[in-house]
Amino acid sequence: xxxxxxxxxxxxxxxxxxxxxxxxxxxxxxxxxxxxxxxxxxxxxxxxxxxxxxxxxxxxxxxxxxxxxxxxxxxxxxxxxxxxxxxxxxxxxxxxxxxxxxxxxxxxxxxxxxxxxxxxxxxxxxxxxxxxxxxxxxxxxxxxxxxxxxxxxxxxxxxxxxxxxxxxxxxxxxxxxxxxxxxxxxxxxxxxxxxxxxxxxxxxxxxxxxxxxxxxxxxxxxxxxxxxxxxxxxxxxxxxxxxxxxxxxxxxxxxxxxxxxxxxxxxxxxxxxxxxxxxxxxxxxxxxxxxxxxxxxxxxxxxxxxxxxxxxxxxxxxxxxxxxxxxxxxxxxxxxxxxxxxxxxxxxxxxxxxxxxxxxxxxxxxxxxxxxxxxxxxxxxxxxxxxxxxxxxxxxxxxxxxxxxxxxxxxxxxxxxxxxxxxxxxxxxxxxxxxxxxxxxxxxx
Amino acid sequence: xxxxxxxxxxxxxxxxxxxxxxxxxxxxxxxxxxxxxxxxxxxxxxxxxxxxxxxxxxxxxxxxxxxxxxxxxxxxxxxxxxxxxxxxxxxxxxxxxxxxxxxxxxxxxxxxxxxxxxxxxxxxxxxxxxxxxxxxxxxxxxxxxxxxxxxxxxxxxxxxxxxxxxxxxxxxxxxxxxxxxxxxxxxxxxxxxxxxxxxxxxxxxxxxxxxxxxxxxxxxxxxxxxxxxxxxxxxxxxxxxxxxxxxxxxxxxxxxxxxxxxxxxxxxxxxxxxxxxxxxxxxxxxxxxxxxxxxxxxxxxxxxxxxxxxxxxxxxxxxxxxxxxxxxxxxxxxxxxxxxxxxxxxxxxxxxxxxxxxxxxxxxxxxxxxxxxxxxxxxxxxxxxxxxxxxxxxxxxxxxxxxxxxxxxxxxxxxxxxxxxxxxxxxxxxx
Numbered sequence: 059x060x061x062x063x064x065x066x067x068x069x070x071x072x073x074x075x076x077x078x079x080x081x082x083x084x085x086x087x088x089x090x091x092x093x094x095x096x097x098x099x100x101x102x103x104x105x106x107x108x109x110x111x112x113x114x115x116x117x118x119x120x121x122x123x124x125x126x127x128x129x130x131x132x133x134x135x136x137x138x139x140x141x142x143x144x145x146x147x148x149x150x151x152x153x154x155x156x157x158x159x160x161x162x163x164x165x166x167x168x169x170x171x172x173x174x175x176x177x178x179x180x181x182x183x184x185x186x187x188x189x190x191x192x193x194x195x196x197x198x199x200x201x202x203x204x205x206x207x208x209x210x211x212x213x214x215x216x217x218x219x220x221x222x223x224x225x226x227x228x229x230x231x232x233x234x235x236x237x238x239x240x241x242x243x244x245x246x247x248x249x250x251x252x253x254x255x256x257x258x259x260x261x262x263x264x265x266x267x268x269x270x271x272x273x274x275x276x277x278x279x280x281x282x283x284x285x286x287x288x289x290x291x292x293x294x295x296x297x298x299x300x301x302x303x304x305x306x307x308x309x310x311x312x313x314x315x316x317x318x319x320x321x322x323x324x325x326x327x328x329x330x331x332x333x334x335x336x337x338x339x340x341x342x343x344x345x346x347x348x349x350x351x352x353x354x355x356x357x358x359x360x361x362x363x364x365x366x367x368x369x370x371x372x373x374x375x376x377x378x379x380x381x382x383x384x385x386x387x388x389x390x391x392x393x394x395x396x397x398x399x400x401x402x403x404x405x406x407x408x409x410x411x412x413x414x415x416x417x418x419x420x421x422x423x424x425x426x427x428x429x430x431x432x433x434x435x436x437x438x439x440x441x442x443x444x445x446x447x448x449x450x451x452x453x454x455x456x457x458x459x460x461x462x463x464x465x466x467x468x469x470x471x472x473x474x475x476x477x478x479x480x481x482x483x484x485x486x487x488x489x490x491x492x493x494x495x496x497x498x499x500x501x502x503x
Numbered sequence: 504x505x506x507x508x509x510x511x512x513x514x515x516x517x518x519x520x521x522x523x524x525x526x527x528x529x530x531x532x533x534x535x536x537x538x539x540x541x542x543x544x545x546x547x548x549x550x551x552x553x554x555x556x557x558x559x560x561x562x563x564x565x566x567x568x569x570x571x572x573x574x575x576x577x578x579x580x581x582x583x584x585x586x587x588x589x590x591x592x593x594x595x596x597x598x599x600x601x602x603x604x605x606x607x608x609x610x611x612x613x614x615x616x617x618x619x620x621x622x623x624x625x626x627x628x629x630x631x632x633x634x635x636x637x638x639x640x641x642x643x644x645x646x647x648x649x650x651x652x653x654x655x656x657x658x659x660x661x662x663x664x665x666x667x668x669x670x671x672x673x674x675x676x677x678x679x680x681x682x683x684x685x686x687x688x689x690x691x692x693x694x695x696x697x698x699x700x701x702x703x704x705x706x707x708x709x710x711x712x713x714x715x716x717x718x719x720x721x722x723x724x725x726x727x728x729x730x731x732x733x734x735x736x737x738x739x740x741x742x743x744x745x746x747x748x749x750x751x752x753x754x755x756x757x758x759x760x761x762x763x764x765x766x767x768x769x770x771x772x773x774x775x776x777x778x779x780x781x782x783x784x785x786x787x788x789x790x791x792x793x794x795x796x797x798x799x800x801x802x803x804x805x806x807x808x809x810x811x812x813x814x815x816x817x818x819x820x821x822x823x824x825x826x827x828x829x830x831x832x833x834x835x836x837x838x839x840x841x842x843x844x845x846x847x848x849x850x851x852x853x854x855x856x857x858x859x860x861x862x863x864x865x866x867x868x869x870x871x872x873x874x875x876x877x878x879x880x881x882x883x884x885x886x887x888x889x890x891x892x893x894x895x896x897x898x899x900x901x902x903x904x905x906x907x908x909x910x911x912x913x914x915x916x917x918x919x920x921x922x923x924x925x926x927x928x929x930x931x932x933x934x
Binding site (some may be wrong): 167197198199244247248250251253255257258261262265269270277280281284285287289292293295298299300303305306307309310313314316317321359362363396397398399400401402403408 | 670693696697700703704706707709710713714716718720721723724726727728729731732734736737738739741742743745746748750794797809828830831832833864877
């Protein structure tokens with residue numbers, strides 16, 4: 059585990075525990091002073107549903123996860139105040155991490171407990187101290203009520219997402235911004251939905267007696283479980299598919315390599331390595347999540363055209379005249395033909411099409427675009443591929459440091475200087491090459 | 504509309520007529536209600552329905568999913584059948600405005616019948632329409648009404664659609680309905696409680712419309728995630744197919760082979776009443792049944808006689824295929840099917856030497872489809888065999904090399920002229 063991550067995890071854990079202790083000791087939040095039987099029953103209700111929901115973990119695309127439990131913790135914060143809500147969150151987190159999902163490392167449990175407690179206390183401070191809410195009195199009648207609800211929910215989830223994304227970024231040594239943006243597409247609507255459920259639950263719980271009579275809590279539990287299960291189910295399907303797709307591309311990429319190169323061991327894994335390097339460099343540049351993803355997929359697939367030449371590709375009339383006459387097409391072009399029919403993958407197909415173009419060459423063959431039109435992702439792939447060839451190819455594979463120097467020499471002729479720069483930065487961040495050497499290389503570009 | 508079958512045309516007139524009559528009849532009841540309240544309800548639920556019906560998700564095996572069910576249901580319970588029927592008509596007119604007129608009228612009519620009848624059943628069986636009365640909705644009193652009207656909704660809706668589909672494609676009604684109902688029933692069961700909960704939330708004085716709208720958030724999220732899933736699945740399927748095609752395309756002869764084998768396997772499976780739930784796994788396995796063959800390439804290119812080891816390698820290719828399909832993971836059942844595609848009922852197949860009943864029927868289907876297509880297409884060393892000769896050849900192997908039931912199904916399809924002729928039609932397309 060990187061040192062920065064270790065320090066961060068311990069800081070969050072300690073801060074969280076101190077916050078709970080401090081709130082317990084000094085907090086003049088109302089929930090504390092009126093511990094009675096009904097409060098106890100309420101707390102047990104939220105604890106039980108919170109434990110149930112906390113088991114529904116939705117993994118995020120870029121690592122980390124969102125717990126559905128926050129819908130209940132938020133409702134509990136509105137009904138019973140932040141201190142009891144933090145306590146419920148802490149207990150529910152312990153329940154899932156220690157009892158349900160055994161084997162979660164101790165420091166992770168502590169971290170989860172810590173950031174949940176901090177997030178709830180921050181949201182509580184917004185709701186009660188900053189915007190003057192009263193414990194158990196959830197209303198939606200004025201603009202101020204709305205501001206309280208929206209503001210505290212925003213603080214809760216922003217704090218929660220940031221804590222988790224920061225840990226993911228430190229663990230994967232990826233830029234925080236890129237992890238945040240990569241996850242945001244999925245997490246923001248999910249959190250908004252969870253906040254909505256939390257609000258509904260709070261209002262219904264507060265009015266359950268009047269509305270539904272003695273067994274109202276059963277009904278409220280239904281409002282909690284039904285929508286969140288649906289959320290959980292949909293997200294799970296999506297995330298699983300995501301993971302499966304990635305794995306499929308890796309499998310197929312290895313399969314194609316085995317078919318093309320036979321027993322040449324060093325060729326195996328080339329696609330996967332190019333994908334990883336190019337995607338990491340793209341993250342380094344702060345490209346959007348979609349772009350990073352497309353570059354990664356294109357990395358897996360960039361040599362697909364070497365596998366075979368489907369006959370319809372050869373005689374479909376799309377190829378430039380001289381290529382058709384010679385009967386030979388570049389493998390990149392063939393790869394493009396194979397991939398371009400796949401829905402949603404057209405951008406990936408374009409990246410594959412141009413990944414083997416030299417940077418300094420103008421219009422390539424007839425009908426091909428000029429330099430400006432070649433997508434930057436293809437440039438990144440070219441650098442990643444060149445690097446992998448340099449460090450793996452027999453008979454004389456280079457050391458990473460020497461390969462990096464070679465890339466710098468080739469920047470401007472074979473390779474795009476901007477892409478090389480991003481790649482070198484990535485090598486430094488991933489500690490593949492010593493940081494000082496990377497700085498020298500960057501100065502030389 | 505003119506090129507539609509006459510019965511279907513009649514049906515497309517009858518449904519809107521019945522729907523219109525029901526709408527008029529329901530509207531008489533509406534006249535007794537406070538006007539402002541009725542208009543408010545219609546506008547609110549119309550907006551909600553239109554939002555809920557935006558970009559519905561195309562499901563992999565046909566059909567669409569939208570969260571409109573839940574909204575319909577909430578509208579029935581809160582405002583009753585008349586408002587729900589008007590919302591249905593207006594939303595159909597708005598949402599389908601770019602479709603041919605008979606689609607709009609049919610859908611409007613069909614929806615009026617569905618929500619109208621469901622609403623009437625709800626009222627007759629003791630349910631309360633909470634916006635129009637001072638009563639609270641209580642599960643204890645309205646429970647039976649909720650269940651009965653839910654059943655009505657599903658049955659009316661699925662029949663109305665199934666009849667249209669059956670008439671259009673001249674298929675058997677009950678079979679079509681079962682497929683549609685099997686698709687709709689579970690979704691309805693999942694979404695109906697949302698409708699009830701939305702209606703109950705509506706009763707909270709503080710929440711009203713906000714509460715109903717809040718309920719849509721998780722529904723929308725689920726829809727969004729589900730759309731992501733369906734899209735991703737589509738990409739996955741297409742990627743695997745494109746790459747499998749690329750992998751197998753080392754000569755022009757085998758190129759479309761897997762496409763045809765899966766087309767033929769589907770026809771055979773339907774003939775044999777192969778369970779619909781395993782159909783996707785079967786088709787996936789048929790599509791990829793050759794994917795393990797690349798390990799045989801060094802052997803296939805040999806000019807000298809094959810050795811023992813070469814044969815051992817060849818016999819491993821279904822196992823290699825199983826490994827790859829298992830790694831692709833998207834159809835968990837497909838991997839073991841691929842493994843068994845070279846087994847023979849007499850036990851002399853490979854890699855496991857399974858016998859008769861031990862062989863998965865799915866694998867036997869693929870084996871027959873594979874052999875039939877291989878025999879009836881050109882190869883470098885021989886021209887294609889005529890279909891009747893291939894059928895005779897397969898019949899000779901029935902019970903020993905091939906599963907006898909599958910061969911019988913193939914013969915029946917051939918006699919009925921129902922074999923898919925993928926190759927011919929493809930050439931026609933190219934021309």
